[in-house]
Amino acid sequence: MATVGILTSGGDCPGLNAVIRGAVLKGETVYGQRFVGFLDGWRGLIEGEVMPLDRSSVRGLSHEGGTILGTSRVGPYTDPHGGAENIAKVLDTLQVDAVIAIGGEGTASAAKRLYADGINIVGVPKTIDNDLDATDYTFGFDTAVEIATEAIDRLRTTGNSHKRCMVLEVMGRHAGWIALYSGIAGGAHAILIPEQPESLDQICAWVTSVKDRGRSPMVVVAEGFRLPDMDSAHSTKGLDGFNRPRLGGVAEVLAPLLEERTGIETRATVLGHIQRGGSPTGFDRVLATRLGMAVTDLVAEKGWGHMVALRGTDIVRVGFDEALANHKTVPVDQYQEIRVIFG
Amino acid sequence: MATVGILTSGGDCPGLNAVIRGAVLKGETVYGQRFVGFLDGWRGLIEGEVMPLDRSSVRGLSHEGGTILGTSRVGPYTDPHGGAENIAKVLDTLQVDAVIAIGGEGTASAAKRLYADGINIVGVPKTIDNDLDATDYTFGFDTAVEIATEAIDRLRTTGNSHKRCMVLEVMGRHAGWIALYSGIAGGAHAILIPEQPESLDQICAWVTSVKDRGRSPMVVVAEGFRLPDMDSAHSTKGLDGFNRPRLGGVAEVLAPLLEERTGIETRATVLGHIQRGGSPTGFDRVLATRLGMAVTDLVAEKGWGHMVALRGTDIVRVGFDEALANHKTVPVDQYQEIRVIFG
């Protein structure tokens, strides 16, 4: 009867608790596995700090946001007390036979190295930005899209009442999936993503065209989008040569520029941390539960070095190698497909 | 420049308006197609009753439930004024070059026959029950799952307060997808679907086991589930030999039986039409919009006899033949996968 340690690492994501619950329920029932949770991601593993995890401790967790295990950005190799040797000792001391690491690219990368260094480790992919290539979707993404979509629905009505252009900034540092999906869902008139440059002229053309049809423009922008000329715009000197405060996010840079150029009153909203908190959508709970259940099969079959993933409607397994081969950004053709109806 | 007629047929489904909007926006912009809408499904096509559909008429539709075209259960061959010959005449009179039929199995089946009879027709799959094999998911399904999941979340707290067993009946006459997904998402203790028989004894065992752990049992049942002995239970004579009123749905049959057998106070809720109404989830709006946009490609390429579908994250096209080859029910192994943690 194996003892399995679970950890959640990196940015918080709705569905983490559902993964934990799925793993514990199935692992206990089907395989007789026992579980402990490492606290605060890799930190708990490095320092050997654990909490017991049994059926009663995961009770009712599927609808809870966050992670009962806590999370941190500590890495197993970057931390001074980390390293495979130390971790092997901790596992030995705690009599933990295997590790389930739930995390993003950094976690998969560290897990791959730990596996190479002899640790019995498997993974569950997690990124709210949906930018892991090995899986069709990551849990948490759907919840973020839903929250952003509701925000667009709300902003649209107030934009219309005031005849304003509304700019909503959503998450997505390197991949624009949340902006793309929520923008489509909310009927945005322009969607700006890190992968695809658009000039200020082009954005203004879209905004003006919407206004000319008597509507209020809605622009959704991923936090990682940059105007070609944005480094200067983002600095303390504005396009007009006057000093201007350096602002928080790209929406707060974009909004005054759009207003200046188009003459349309424009307001920025930065959605922020709300996107990664709270109760997951049904879709994310199902995906997370299925991944959690499936990862116990991996453990039972000693499929170290692999993680579980979604392909179509199936849960499959992929090697850490394969999972890390590509960063999944929005493909040009998928962006172009929707871009034709902007404005 | 083609004129294209759109119709929505069969049961209402969140996302229909988003399909219509996606088609009109892309068809107009990219292909210069013109659109009209047939009113109330096939009835409008048979009787030649149309409404104009242009950019302004689909404004802001992505978040609206229902269908602005109306729907009905009229069939193009079953209606006395139907038939391919008549329909061809109507299309000719209206100068409509092609038909986009948004509907379920019945619609696809009729469309296939119309195509064989020479009508330029393409399709968009629609079934809230998610039981079309050609596509990974149908729009509307995710919304129904979300609504059912929220209902489970609500019922759970009141079940716990009263120490009651709660039984929720959701849609699914022949396929248990909504029950399966919402049951997983809501952490149900038993999920009962049409595809998989379960005895009353088994269900009582799950319910009792939950109660024995000090929790309040939550049972999700698809409307199409039948107990092996349910025909008699469903009749006017109850198991105790006394007359009993014939009740509405399976939940209303199951609840008193569970209460009788387990001694646990049990309450039934039938979710009903709420599941197919209202604003679609972000997921469904994206899927519906993408399908609507893609079906205009089919029209532009004269891909008559095909429909668009979701495979993984891609929109693909499948022939009506293929789309109708199999009914997508919950596979035994996917049910068994989750069944192990019931109780």
Next chain:
Amino acid sequence: MATVGILTSGGDCPGLNAVIRGAVLKGETVYGQRFVGFLDGWRGLIEGEVMPLDRSSVRGLSHEGGTILGTSRVGPYTDPHGGAENIAKVLDTLQVDAVIAIGGEGTASAAKRLYADGINIVGVPKTIDNDLDATDYTFGFDTAVEIATEAIDRLRTTGNSHKRCMVLEVMGRHAGWIALYSGIAGGAHAILIPEQPESLDQICAWVTSVKDRGRSPMVVVAEGFRLPDMDSAHSTKGLDGFNRPRLGGVAEVLAPLLEERTGIETRATVLGHIQRGGSPTGFDRVLATRLGMAVTDLVAEKGWGHMVALRGTDIVRVGFDEALANHKTVPVDQYQEIRVIFG
């Protein structure tokens, strides 16, 4: 330093946990009161079954539906082991100095008698039906209205798509507040409440008038509404003289009658237990928290025999006598005010 026992009695209601939390936080901090919770309402008090209640046990409770103390319909005088004498002994044994009873009319009535019999007891009014005269609103009511309103929003779109009349049954056995408020909020075309008789002819006239304007009628009916001729309709013999199954609620009786008489396809939905479960609205959380905090003032001042209540925006105190003097039903003039726009 007083020890205070809290109990929640009668039907579950969103906000109970927020009351408990408010009382414990303020009572501990301001008055140094200590708290225990009686389990399952009066049962826990009669049997002396308690759980500790301190700051950490009420952590994060404001947004949780249900009651962590459990509830039941046991009464302190109706139960064979009840009675003031026994209860006084239990309190003495447990060294509990005062009781906070959170409940509806029955609870207030019992509390009044216990107070007369010498028990140190104060109350917090609770009824999801909002029918207590002493307070402008009871917590839980706003949540129920919100849930019913969302259901109407959903049913409206599917009603429109199918050109159906939709009938929604909401809670309200003796008072039609939930129907009235959700019906107004949802823009219903007829609202039927227990307090106001309406003939089938009148309801059909409203429904037909809506249909004649090209819209889909939406009827909201409180569970306690009865047609003048409903006892017969509700029996096994229908108006047409044929046998007909006895159905669950008034909506299931009304819908076929409306369809029969008006010729408009009509569908019934019974919202049921969903209305009393799940996370409370912000309004209800604030009201419940304020009541919970205020009731500790009552305890500190030994204001036995009183309960806290909402008047305008103020929390006031009223004697159990006064609280029970009148049942708050929908006044005729308030119903007539909205009735003029039915149809």
Next chain:
Amino acid sequence: MATVGILTSGGDCPGLNAVIRGAVLKGETVYGQRFVGFLDGWRGLIEGEVMPLDRSSVRGLSHEGGTILGTSRVGPYTDPHGGAENIAKVLDTLQVDAVIAIGGEGTASAAKRLYADGINIVGVPKTIDNDLDATDYTFGFDTAVEIATEAIDRLRTTGNSHKRCMVLEVMGRHAGWIALYSGIAGGAHAILIPEQPESLDQICAWVTSVKDRGRSPMVVVAEGFRLPDMDSAHSTKGLDGFNRPRLGGVAEVLAPLLEERTGIETRATVLGHIQRGGSPTGFDRVLATRLGMAVTDLVAEKGWGHMVALRGTDIVRVGFDEALANHKTVPVDQYQEIRVIFG
């Protein structure tokens, strides 16, 4: 048969459309009034730009956010083309007998002057900040509280996972009602409002105390709150003497200060325009509908110079004078009541 012109003025607010619908439905049905809508607030009145408003134009409006009439910040006396004389001419030309002005303090103030100048005008109070003394609540406020409460619920889970302090900035320039109510509802550990100064030391003490109990602090701050020492903090020089970018809102000033002082990682979220958009809550729709209906009574009775308002559960009428007498801020005692449980 009077013709009545309606206008909506000032900041957008959920429920405006429900007021318009309520007025038109009752005014037409009961009093035979005819309605037109002035576009974009006072601008439409000054320029005589109107849209027809009848039963069909207010169809289904109760659940729609925003205002179909549009709004602006134009004032009837501040605009060069304004003034009572000009407005009287416009009304005469359009044959409009009376004006219903839906707006906040500025609107009431202007309406009072127009009334003194002989215009037949009545009012409906509107302020999302709930700071009008004449009425217990204004519509839109409950929706804003609900949205802010949901945001707190989401931020709490992600705060817990990361062991961060979360700071949420909500609306409220001069009155802290939204912060107070959402903070209570969400179980915030500190609520900061414009009416009540709190020192950075005090806030840090609360935050630290929460952290010491092993929880993640949640701070809700109204946009109008200022630290005693905030002017300097808000400048380009931080407390540490180093240059620091001037940031958007108070949350963005407060968060780094809290992090610096307490050593707890802290994140700010500014909720912004989302709070005033989208579908109103049931409570707001009922309040708005009742106000809209009641204002037609005022018109019918020629109660010029009055507005309708909520007192307890009743809709009453108050003179513009009285309505403007006091600004309704959070009273010290109501703040102190909740402040005792901070930390």
